[in-house]
Amino acid sequence: xxxxxxxxxxxxxxAMIEWLASIGATENGGVTRLLYSPSWLEAQQAxxxxxxxxxxxxxxxxxxxxxxxxxxxxLNGKTILTxxxxxxxxxxxxxxxxxxxxxxxxxxxxxxxxxxxxxxxxEVVSLSEEEGSRFPLTFWGSRNICGTYTLDxxxxxxxxxxxxxxxxxxxxxxxxxxxSSPFRDDVERFVEIHIEQGMVxxxxxxxxxxxxxxxxxxxxxxxxxxxxxxxGTTPMSYRKDALTTASYFISYxxxxxxxxxxxxxxxxxxxxxxxxxxxxxxxxxEFSLDIRHHQEEVIDLYCNEILTEFKRYTESLSMEIAISxxxxxxxxxxxxxxxxxxxxxxxxxxxxxxDMISGAGHDSQVFGMKCPTSLxxxxxxxxxxxxxxxxxxxxxxxxxxxxxxxxxxxxxY
Ligand SMILES: [Zn+2]
Numbered sequence: 001x002x003x004x005x006x007x008x009x010x011x012x013x014x015a016m017i018e019w020l021a022s023i024g025a026t027e028n029g030g031v032t033r034l035l036y037s038p039s040w041l042e043a044q045q046a047x048x049x050x051x052x053x054x055x056x057x058x059x060x061x062x063x064x065x066x067x068x069x070x071x072x073x074x075l076n077g078k079t080i081l082t083x084x085x086x087x088x089x090x091x092x093x094x095x096x097x098x099x100x101x102x103x104x105x106x107x108x109x110x111x112x113x114x115x116x117x118x119x120x121x122x123e124v125v126s127l128s129e130e131e132g133s134r135f136p137l138t139f140w141g142s143r144n145i146c147g148t149y150t151l152d153x154x155x156x157x158x159x160x161x162x163x164x165x166x167x168x169x170x171x172x173x174x175x176x177x178x179x180s181s182p183f184r185d186d187v188e189r190f191v192e193i194h195i196e197q198g199m200v201x202x203x204x205x206x207x208x209x210x211x212x213x214x215x216x217x218x219x220x221x222x223x224x225x226x227x228x229x230x231x232g233t234t235p236m237s238y239r240k241d242a243l244t245t246a247s248y249f250i251s252y253x254x255x256x257x258x259x260x261x262x263x264x265x266x267x268x269x270x271x272x273x274x275x276x277x278x279x280x281x282x283x284x285x286e287f288s289l290d291i292r293h294h295q296e297e298v299i300d301l302y303c304n305e306i307l308t309e310f311k312r313y314t315e316s317l318s319m320e321i322a323i324s325x326x327x328x329x330x331x332x333x334x335x336x337x338x339x340x341x342x343x344x345x346x347x348x349x350x351x352x353x354x355d356m357i358s359g360a361g362h363d364s365q366v367f368g369m370k371c372p373t374s375l376x377x378x379x380x381x382x383x384x385x386x387x388x389x390x391x392x393x394x395x396x397x398x399x400x401x402x403x404x405x406x407x408x409x410x411x412x413y
Contacts, residue, residue: 005054008106008113013401014394016102020046021094030091030388031098034134036064036168043086047101047126054109056124061182063144064128064174070108072121072412078188080118080412082108082404083125085141085363089133093390095195099378099397101126103193107405111413118412120188130363134159134168142366147183151176189338189411190367193376193404195392197360199383207399209356209377210342213294214365216331218303220289222249222310225320228275228283240319243273243282248313253289253306260302263357264293294331294357332365335372338407342374345406351399376403 003019004012023046024031024039033039044066051058056068066086069079084100104124111118127141135157143149154165166176196202201209226240250268257266267290274284293299307323314321339355346353356377358364364375378400381391 003050003053005050005109008109010398011394013099013102013106013397016106017094017098017397020098020102024088026091026388028091028388031088031094032090032092033086033088034090035087035129035140036172036174037134038172040064040087040128041172044126044128047086047105051105051124054105056108060174061144062174062179063140063169063182064172065141065145065182066126066128068105068108068124070112070118070122070124072118074119076120077186079121079123079184079186080189080191080408081123081125081184081187081367082191082408083123083127084192084194085127085130087129087131087133089131089386091388092131092133092386093195093384093388095380095390095392096197096385097127097130097194099392099400100192100194103397103401103404104191106401107408110401110405111409115409115413120412122408122412127363135165138361139363139366142363144182145184145187146366146370147181148366150181151179187367187371189335189371190364190373191338191376191404191407191411192362192364192367192374193378193400194362194364195380195385195390196356196377197380197383197385199380200356201354201377201379202381202383204354206352206354206379207396208346208351208353208403210339210346210353211334211358211364211375211377212336212339212355213334214332214358214362214368214375215292215294216296216299217327217329217361218291218299218325219327220291221286221324221326222289223284223286223322223324224249224314225284225322226282226317229281231279231281234281239281240317241281242285242319245314245317245319246271246285246287249306249310250287252309256302256306257291260305261293261298264291264298264302265359266291266302292359296331299331329361329365330369332368334364334368334375338372338374341410342376342403342407345403345410349402349406351403374407376400376407
């Protein structure tokens with residue numbers, strides 16, 4: 001399908017979403033574009049082609065982030081960066097990441113067609129990787145631009161098929177031997193638009209969300225060691241049952257989460273029982289714990305409280321507990337001034353909007369630690385995401401692009 005770039009009319013974003021989703025399309029109607037896979041490469045090249053047609057100055061950095069540059073007339077060397085990620089989860093949706101790239105491209109082209117060159121340089125970016133779906137690391141694209149990842153981070157990393165990260169990179173033309181850090185110190189501000197991936201906007205009948213914070217996340221693996229024993233001959237009072245202990249912990253942490261703070265969420269999504277046999281008292285249980293909130297203090301206080309209780313309780317039963325924390329992502333605040341500008345624009349244009357907190361991670365949280373950053377949301381139908389059923393109406397997609405266009409005008413013209 002040919003994409004017409006000189007006249008990006010209202011509604012064209014719908015066709016462009018379908019066009020990009022056709023690269024890596026799955027039989028379920030979803031998209032799979034894993035980092036450095038053939039479909040990933042094809043998508044980045046296709047995006048480069050439309051940016052070239054639109055006469056943006058295009059280039060890739062060493063890790064495959066694609067940029068389309070519209071130079072500014074002020075020669076202060078600073079850049080307004082806007083975009084999102086091109087990779088997807090396995091059998092993911094058409095909008096996650098893709099919408100942000102296409103919306104940024106359309107917004108920049110509309111601005112150029114209406115007002116010509118901006119004062120400040122604007123670059124549209126198609127970030128190489130955010131999801132962590134192929135290799136066990138996330139934000140590869142944005143963390144390279146922000147200088148918090150280098151090649152050293154991936155020398156030992158393989159995908160599930162055993163293919164080394166560096167080999168996969170080389171395979172699609174980004175030779176690690178030629179790596180030079182993609183770190184950019186010229187990015188003055190970053191703006192990302194993304195689907196909400198939740199149902200808050202839809203429930204509240206809003207058209208756009210202005211994200212004020214992205215939550216912090218902590219993840220633990222908790223292992224309880226009791227004693228496996230005969231289900232018939234071991235009296236209740238003699239048991240060291242790892243499963244009843246785990247079930248007490250799960251109810252305890254759930255109740256405490258509800259009481260701690262309305263926005264705190266705590267999830268046990270995985271539980272493994274050993275030996276997992278009907279007539280044997282469980283000797284060992286391992287469960288995952290995922291905790292999120294937008295204020296570090298709230299997470300700290302909550303974790304302290306529940307982990308202290310876990311230790312006290314297992315000790316009182318002469319059982320053992322091992323708590324291992326394997327993820328600690330700090331909450332990130334979006335730029336207050338940029339939030340205010342987005343609100344002013346939404347007021348003026350009569351959009352139904354609201355402030356919100358993002359419970360999912362985004363590239364904006366990486367940029368948000370480096371430079372003033374703004375994250376905008378459009379509704380996700382029924383809150384569904386990371387699924388072929390992901391959907392946002394054309395009207396909402398266009399409202400998002402309008403808001404993004406106005407924000408970029410404010411920042412660069
Ligand atoms: Zn995403």
